[in-house]
Amino acid sequence: MKVIRSANRKTNVAPAANFTGTVFSDEVVVGTLPSRMRGSVVSFTPGARTAWHSHPVGQTLFCLSGAGRVQREGEQVQEIRAGDTVVIPPDVRHWHGSAPGKLFSHLAMSELNDKGEGTAWFEHVSDADYNATPAPVT
Numbered sequence: 001m002k003v004i005r006s007a008n009r010k011t012n013v014a015p016a017a018n019f020t021g022t023v024f025s026d027e028v029v030v031g032t033l034p035s036r037m038r039g040s041v042v043s044f045t046p047g048a049r050t051a052w053h054s055h056p057v058g059q060t061l062f063c064l065s066g067a068g069r070v071q072r073e074g075e076q077v078q079e080i081r082a083g084d085t086v087v088i089p090p091d092v093r094h095w096h097g098s099a100p101g102k103l104f105s106h107l108a109m110s111e112l113n114d115k116g117e118g119t120a121w122f123e124h125v126s127d128a129d130y131n132a133t134p135a136p137v138t
């Protein structure tokens with residue numbers, strides 16, 4: 001058993017190639033085979049979001065604080081808030097990030113596939129897509 005101390009790990013700044021705006025990432029776990037589990041707490045400043053991307057084994061997001069947005073390509077943007085869980089199927093193009101004008105953080109959980117492949121990154125999310133009116137929360 002291992003305890004990884006927070007004090008021994010710095011917060012990373014997410015790369016501009018794959019994110020718009022300022023995004024911070026705190027690694028939680030990178031599993032050792034046979035585990036392929038990966039977890040990070042990702043904190044989005046207002047207006048910040050991922051680029052369009054997909055995950056080979058899908059992804060689960062657990063919203064920790066603030067107000068966020070998530071969109072599956074071809075569907076309306078969804079509002080997400082602290083306590084919400086988002087389940088994203090494998091190989092589905094999507095993005096996630098803060099709501100306009102709000103901080104947002106989530107725990108992002110995913111796995112590599114059996115070839116060791118992780119996230120596939122595509123183009124940045126346009127301001128028009130980002131600022132679209134979200135679907136009513138049901």
Ligand code: MN
Binds near residue numbers: 094
């Ligand atoms: Mn994702």
